Amino acid sequence: MLEIPDNMDKLLRKAAEHVRDSKKVLALSHIDTDGITSLAIVIRMLERLGKVYRWRNIHQLNSETINDVKDLIEETSPDLVIFSDFGTGQLSLIQDHLADVEGLEHIIILDHHIPPEERAEINYSEKDEIIEINPCQQGISGSSELSGAGVSFLLAISVSEKNIDLSELAIVGATGDLQDYYGKGFAGINAQILDIAVQGNYIRVERDLTLFGINTRPLPQLLQFATDPYLPGLTGDAEACYQFYSKLGIELKDSDDQWRRWVDLSQEEKQKVVQQLIGELLQFYDDPRIATGLVGDVINLLLRPPRSEMSTAKEFSTLLNACGRNRRSDVGVGICLGDEESFQTGKALLQQHRANLAMAIRRIEDNGFEEYDGIYVVNDPQTKDTIIGIVIGMAQGSTIIPSDKPVIGISTNTTEDSPLVKISGRARNHVVKKGVNLKEVFTHVAESLNEKAGRLTVEAGGHPMAAGAFVDPEYLDAFINGVSKAIANIIH
Numbered sequence: 434m435l436e437i438p439d440n441m442d443k444l445l446r447k448a449a450e451h452v453r454d455s456k457k458v459l460a461l462s463h464i465d466t467d468g469i470t471s472l473a474i475v476i477r478m479l480e481r482l483g484k485v486y487r488w489r490n491i492h493q494l495n496s497e498t499i500n501d502v503k504d505l506i507e508e509t510s511p512d513l514v515i516f517s518d519f520g521t522g523q524l525s526l527i528q529d530h531l532a533d534v535e536g537l538e539h540i541i542i543l544d545h546h547i548p549p550e551e552r553a554e555i556n557y558s559e560k561d562e563i564i565e566i567n568p569c570q571q572g573i574s575g576s577s578e579l580s581g582a583g584v585s586f587l588l589a590i591s592v593s594e595k596n597i598d599l600s601e602l603a604i605v606g607a608t609g610d611l612q613d614y615y616g617k618g619f620a621g622i623n624a625q626i627l628d629i630a631v632q633g634n635y636i637r638v639e640r641d642l643t644l645f646g647i648n649t650r651p652l653p654q655l656l657q658f659a660t661d662p663y664l665p666g667l668t669g670d671a672e673a674c675y676q677f678y679s680k681l682g683i684e685l686k687d688s689d690d691q692w693r694r695w696v697d698l699s700q701e702e703k704q705k706v707v708q709q710l711i712g713e714l715l716q717f718y719d720d721p722r723i724a725t726g727l728v729g730d731v732i733n734l735l736l737r738p739p740r741s742e743m744s745t746a747k748e749f750s751t752l753l754n755a756c757g758r759n760r761r762s763d764v765g766v767g768i769c770l771g772d773e774e775s776f777q778t779g780k781a782l783l784q785q786h787r788a789n790l791a792m793a794i795r796r797i798e799d800n801g802f803e804e805y806d807g808i809y810v811v812n813d814p815q816t817k818d819t820i821i822g823i824v825i826g827m828a829q830g831s832t833i834i835p836s837d838k839p840v841i842g843i844s845t846n847t848t849e850d851s852p853l854v855k856i857s858g859r860a861r862n863h864v865v866k867k868g869v870n871l872k873e874v875f876t877h878v879a880e881s882l883n884e885k886a887g888r889l890t891v892e893a894g895g896h897p898m899a900a901g902a903f904v905d906p907e908y909l910d911a912f913i914n915g916v917s918k919a920i921a922n923i924i925h
């Protein structure tokens with residue numbers, strides 16, 4: 434059914450065996466859309482096997498939170514723990530802290546993040562108690578070909594082909610991780626999973642507008658609240674959005690005085706709007722793909738209520754992300770599993786999320802940012818660590834912050850009273866092409882600081898264009914200066 438490397442298939446089958454043999458399972462996952470959908474897939478798989486299980490989302494698996502995980506394991510005494518959408522970067526933590534817990538027989542890691550360099554030589558997958566399944570170790574891209582939810586789906590169908598409907602959630606997870614970025618569609622195993630979902634009639638793919646809210650937002654708000662991409666002159670300006678439609682001769686309300694939504698427009702009306710928007714974006718952005726990406730494959734989710742925040746993969750993924758960013762991933766998991774009350778709560782969180790982002794962007798506009806050699810820095814103590822990455826990305830996307838250098842965000846407003854400072858970095862495509870790899874820069878600076886200090890002061894990870902770090906406040910300045918120097922060396 435699916436073409437996957439033999440080695441990966443072997444690991445999946447072994448993991449599936451451990452799942453079937455388990456008596457009590459603890460499932461742990463990351464808090465974003467991919468983590469939430471990964472977890473929902475794992476839960477459904479366990480539920481269908483009639484297993485006893487507990488689950489929890491964890492914001493970040495690090496040297497602090499691993500102790501909470503250990504407590505949770507001791508409290509729930511599972512014989513199997515499944516980590517999804519994280520675990521690869523924390524394998525040594527997991528090994529050091531969890532491998533010898535009594536009664537815990539197996540650990541399964543379902544991840545897609547790139548393993549740390551120092552692990553290249555070691556094949557931990559050989560060890561029996563920990564099975565790690567990660568496309569990066571199988572010659573498959575973990576940033577464009579398979580997400581955490583995709584890996585979880587592979588396990589679920591290895592356990593039973595009845596889990597094939599969970600392909601829907603795998604695609605929502607991949608969407609959340611932007612694996613089909615700029616409407617270029619899915620590739621690799623993602624494309625295979627999409628095919629399966631289309632054939633099963635769980636998903637239908639249509640060429641349409643890729644903005645958030647085509648099913649749910651009144652026409653003016655579709656543009657006014659657009660953040661991906663930011664629409665110059667329209668995002669944030671209600672009046673301009675009304676005028677945009679009236680200039681094109683498009684009615685905003687139907688004959689019953691109800692707001693029209695994008696899905697209510699005729700093909701001809703849609704065409705007019707799309708042409709106008711693309712024209713404006715082409716003038717504004719140096720990357721033409723941002724404009725052309727306005728139209729792309731829209732993934733309709735046929736198992737979910739129509740005309741709702743769950744009807745397309747993009748809207749669903751945004752809804753789930755909002756749950757996570759508001760520290761309520763559990764609500765997101767409930768939504769994936771079809772719980773109506775969770776859905777209502779999630780919608781309220783989405784509104785809150787939107788408001789939080791708008792206020793954080795406004796503060797950057799009002800208070801400005803700092804310019805360093807090689808980077809821009811936003812240090813806003815009011816912006817939560819869970820949204821700092823999105824906020825700096827949006828601020829740069831909307832040219833509030835110039836895009837010639839990466840932007841680094843600092844958040845001291847961290848989850849669960851952690852003493853660590855959260856750092857987020859974002860770099861535009863053309864900066865990455867110059868050779869800036871934020872993940873590498875962050876990890877190298879972290880390593881050298883840790884070495885100098887003789888202890889753990891910074892933990893870093895991520896991708897070339899989006900990376901993050903948790904920093905001991907004492908080393909915050911040293912870290913920022915180190916990153917500044919390293920990037921300046923690359924782009925000068």
Ligand SMILES: [Mn+2]
Pocket residue numbers: 467468518545580581582610
């Ligand atoms: Mn992920």
